[in-house]
Amino acid sequence: MSNTIIGQTLVIDGEIVGDESLTILGTVKGRIELNNKLLVENEGSVEADIIVDNITVNGTVTGNVDAREKIEIESTGQMIGDIRTPKLSIKEGAIFKGQIDMVME
Amino acid sequence: MKKMALTSKSEGFIGQGIEIKGSLTGDEALVVEGKITGEISLNNHLTVQESAEIKANVETVELTINGTLEGKVQVSELITVNSTAQVSGELYSPRIIIEEGARFNGHVEMDFELPEGI
Numbered sequence: 066m067s068n069t070i071i072g073q074t075l076v077i078d079g080e081i082v083g084d085e086s087l088t089i090l091g092t093v094k095g096r097i098e099l100n101n102k103l104l105v106e107n108e109g110s111v112e113a114d115i116i117v118d119n120i121t122v123n124g125t126v127t128g129n130v131d132a133r134e135k136i137e138i139e140s141t142g143q144m145i146g147d148i149r150t151p152k153l154s155i156k157e158g159a160i161f162k163g164q165i166d167m168v169m170e
Numbered sequence: 171m172k173k174m175a176l177t178s179k180s181e182g183f184i185g186q187g188i189e190i191k192g193s194l195t196g197d198e199a200l201v202v203e204g205k206i207t208g209e210i211s212l213n214n215h216l217t218v219q220e221s222a223e224i225k226a227n228v229e230t231v232e233l234t235i236n237g238t239l240e241g242k243v244q245v246s247e248l249i250t251v252n253s254t255a256q257v258s259g260e261l262y263s264p265r266i267i268i269e270e271g272a273r274f275n276g277h278v279e280m281d282f283e284l285p286e287g288i
Binding site for chain 1: 181182183184185186187188189190191192193194195196197198200204208
């Protein structure tokens with residue numbers, strides 16, 4: 066098993082670096098750098114600058130996001146920050162504020 | 171859905187490929203296989219697996235150590251240091267078990283007053 070789960074009651078203030086997939090149900094503040102995918106669940110709250118392969122946002126993300134593959138903001142997702150990604154989807158109902166830079170693959 | 175299973179488990183898991191620097195606080199049980207440097211404050215059971223490397227001051231209710239831990243550890247109920255563990259630092263807890271094979275360098279104190287709020 067190599068999926069890290071930050072559970073609902075966990076609060077991390079600092080830096081998370083790694084190469085396995087990460088699911089956030091709790092709160093993370095600081096910086097995330099991941100050579101894998103990041104899933105922010107409905108209850109999850111992230112206030113961080115993020116570098117990741119791909120990210121799915123069901124919860125709240127504040128910060129600049131640089132995705133190597135894809136950013137998906139789902140209908141329950143809220144995102145504030147500047148994003149850079151080759152692929153992007155924003156579902157109906159999602160809230161987004163920030164700059165989008167769609168880099169060529 | 172997958173989400174339901176995760177939520178009902180109400181448990182955190184830090185895998186081998188993850189490194190955290192900073193503070194980590196919470197109320198749920200946490201299993202660590204990765205690296206943590208900083209502070210951990212948990213109102214629950216913390217398990218440090220064999221592959222884990224923790225360099226932190228730790229406050230928790232129960233602590234099981236199978237891996238490497240360095241720091242000051244304050245536990246309100248029980249510390250178990252298993253045979254694969256490598257520990258250096260200070261352990262404070264009313265009950266402490268150290269298994270044969272475990273490596274330990276530092277200070278142990280089994281009777282002390284906990285600070286408020288743990």
